[in-house]
Amino acid sequence: MGTKTVDEAGAETGTEAKRDERTVDVTEAGPAAVTGEETGTEERDEAVEDLDGQGEQDENPVGDVGRDAGVGQGAAAVVSAGLGVVSLTGSWVATVAAARETLVGQLRTSSTASVATQVKEVYGDAWATTALIGGLFALAALIVGVFVLVRPAFGVPGRPQAAWIKSVAWAGVSLGVVGLVLAVAKYSDVLLGLPSTS
Numbered sequence: 001m002g003t004k005t006v007d008e009a010g011a012e013t014g015t016e017a018k019r020d021e022r023t024v025d026v027t028e029a030g031p032a033a034v035t036g037e038e039t040g041t042e043e044r045d046e047a048v049e050d051l052d053g054q055g056e057q058d059e060n061p062v063g064d065v066g067r068d069a070g071v072g073q074g075a076a077a078v079v080s081a082g083l084g085v086v087s088l089t090g091s092w093v094a095t096v097a098a099a100r101e102t103l104v105g106q107l108r109t110s111s112t113a114s115v116a117t118q119v120k121e122v123y124g125d126a127w128a129t130t131a132l133i134g135g136l137f138a139l140a141a142l143i144v145g146v147f148v149l150v151r152p153a154f155g156v157p158g159r160p161q162a163a164w165i166k167s168v169a170w171a172g173v174s175l176g177v178v179g180l181v182l183a184v185a186k187y188s189d190v191l192l193g194l195p196s197t198s
Contacts, residue, residue, distance in 0.1 A: 070162060077148045077168035083141035084175020087134045087183070094133040098126040124194045131186035138179030145172035 105121035113121075148169040152161045185191035 070165070073148050073151055073161065074165050074168070076144055077165045077172060080141050080145035080148060080172025081168050081175060082172075083137050083144065084172045084179055087138035087141060087179030088175065090130070090134065091137065094130045097133055098130045101126040101129045119194055127192075127194075128187050131183045135180055135183030135187065138176045138183055140176075141172050142176030142180060145169045145176060149173070 102122055102125075105123075105125055109118050109121045148165065152159070182191065
């Protein structure tokens, strides 16, 4: 039991020799081989980071400029709708201008003037001024709304405009058209003209 055959001893000696060869290979390679492996790993890590950075850039090709453009278009659409509402409901600018026109009409009209002249100077001109200012607000709403709707045609290709921006811009255009039509009708006395004094 305690004795080993020659074959077993040779097998063990061969195994130890192989282990020694492996040890010698690693030892002879020395620190340069280990450093080379680490350097290769670092280069691979840097290449992966570069690819990740390029992927992020591809996902957002327009960067912050595209986001800012979307915010600007949304703000302009809201402004268009707001101007359209003001053109229909009136503004303090129109109120002040109408009051001023009424005062000017009272100062220019003598007490001996005819009733038709007094009505026109005191009330008619003030109403026309209100209609004129409402029409200017409506025109501004129309221009801003149309600008927002056509802006994507001159922007970054392949970047669609948000649906809510289109909706609000169309609302501004619609309100602007209605306000402009009403302002022209009132200014020309087609709608709510001066009462007859005869």
